[in-house]
Amino acid sequence: xxxxxxxxxxxxxxxxxxxxxxxxxxxxxxxxxxxxxxxxxxxxxxxxxxxxxxxxxxxxxxxxxxxxxxxxxxxxxxxxxxxxxxxxxxxxxxxxxxxxxxxxxxxxxxxxxxxxxxxxxxxxxxxxxxxxxxxxxxxxxxxxxxxxxxxxxxxxxxxxxxxxxxxxxxxxxxxxxxxxxxxxxxxxxxxxxxxxxxxxxxxxxxxxxxxxxxxxxxxxxxxxxxxxxxxxxxxxxxxxxxxxxxxxxxxxxxxxxxxxxxxxxxxxxxxxxxxxxxxxxxxxxxxxxxxxxxxxxxxxxxxxxxxxxx
Numbered sequence: 236x237x238x239x240x241x242x243x244x245x246x247x248x249x250x251x252x253x254x255x256x257x258x259x260x261x262x263x264x265x266x267x268x269x270x271x272x273x274x275x276x277x278x279x280x281x282x283x284x285x286x287x288x289x290x291x292x293x294x295x296x297x298x299x300x301x302x303x304x305x306x307x308x309x310x311x312x313x314x315x316x317x318x319x320x321x322x323x324x325x326x327x328x329x330x331x332x333x334x335x336x337x338x339x340x341x342x343x344x345x346x347x348x349x350x351x352x353x354x355x356x357x358x359x360x361x362x363x364x365x366x367x368x369x370x371x372x373x374x375x376x377x378x379x380x381x382x383x384x385x386x387x388x389x390x391x392x393x394x395x396x397x398x399x400x401x402x403x404x405x406x407x408x409x410x411x412x413x414x415x416x417x418x419x420x421x422x423x424x425x426x427x428x429x430x431x432x433x434x435x436x437x438x439x440x441x442x443x444x445x446x447x448x449x450x451x452x453x454x455x456x457x458x459x460x461x462x463x464x465x466x467x468x469x470x471x472x473x474x475x476x477x478x479x480x481x482x483x484x485x486x487x488x489x490x491x492x493x494x495x496x497x498x499x500x501x502x503x504x505x506x507x508x509x510x511x512x513x514x515x516x517x518x519x520x521x522x523x524x525x526x527x528x529x530x531x532x533x534x535x536x537x538x539x540x541x542x543x544x545x
Contacts, residue, residue, distance in 0.1 A: 246321070246339050253357040256284040256338075260350055261324055263316065266363030270393040271324055273536060274361040275332040280429045285337040287324050288353050289317045290346040317341045347381040357388045364394040364530075383511070383526070383539050389422055391506075393536045404505040404535075405433040405485070409497050409525065412467040415510030418540040423508040424475040424482055426538075430505070433483040437500055438468040439493035464488060494528040501533040508538040 259274035261267040271287065278285040291313055321339045328337055342349040354360040360382070383390050408423035410416050420436070427434040440460070465488055476484055489496055501507045511526045529537045 246341065251356065252338060252340055253286045253288070253353045253355070256286045256357055257281075257359045257361060258286045258288055258350075258354040258357040259361040260288050260290065260346075260363075261320055262289065262363075263320055264363060266393065268324075268327065268363075270361050270363040270391075271327070272331060273391070273393045274359075275328055275335050275337070277359070277361075277426075277429070278337075279332055279335050283358060285328075285335055286353065286357070287321065287328075287337060287339040288342060288350065289320050289340070290342050290344055290349045291317060292344050292346075314341075347385075350382050351385055354386055354388055359389055359391060360386055361391045361393065364392050383530075383541065386541065389418075389538050389540045391536050391538045392530055394533050402430070402505050403432055404503060405435045406430065407435045407437060407497065407500045407504040407507045409493060409507070409509040410436050410438045410468055410471045411493070411510075412471055413510060415540060416471065417510070419508045419510035419538070420471055420475055422538060422540050423506075424479045426506060426508070427482045428479050432505065433485055435485045435487060435500060435504070436468060436472055437487045437489075437493075437496055438464060438471075439489055439491050439496045440464040461488070461490070494525045497525065497529060498532055498534075501529065501535050501537075504535050506536050506538060507533055508540065510540045 257274050257278045259271050261271055275285055277283075318341075321341065324339060325337075328335060340353070342353060350360065350362075362382070406423050406427040408419055410420060423434055423436075468486055468488055472484060472486070476482070487496075487500070497507055497509065507529060509526055509529060526537075526539055530539075
């Protein structure tokens, strides 16, 4: 594997290039390089290999001879740009993250399919929140939506710049008792342990509206409901807290919208982890409103841990 040299020797586009690795998608945008550095920091702490992937645009259909010539020139420019991006990535990884083992690869589009293929057996897929190139507007546009809905591994969208060493901000996890949430809690504990920071477990419940204005809500035994929701939160954390006694856990239970509550916590977090049901053959479920809201507005990297029912 490449360990920081500025050459093409580290390029690996084999089918298992991302197997067991952290895969990061890069283009020419600064957001993509923020994601690169975040991913490299995680790779260093977890002692895992890193695979840097650049995806070319999907070629169009050209009929005339002149159009074919233009297409050939355009393709050459894209190839040159791709090599510049990866050369910069290798240079920055060698300078800022010495010792991190990494490979690089250039892949034909479409971007979503390429990223899903290379990360098929990856431990984690990392993307920038916005971009100027082929992965542009990742996890906001259709490419990112597809990746988040179909990726087998957790997907991280880096928002809010780079995370520096010695960052003491906590990891925040959304908890709701679902199977997707269980995946998120497991990942959040693991990352909090690796980062050496506290874990803030957030459980939002109940209507996000003034209860006094709705007569039906007055008939609900809210103290009992709150006790049940608190039990859900405690049970969701119990086993993982035992496995990670070194992680300080702070629980936060509040009757309000989960999206708004997690957004508030993201302002003081270095990572927010949430679960989401992925697209299934039967229901066609896509990312929920909480995940969507965080991807568009959060102040820090967001991790989506997808659960897809059999």
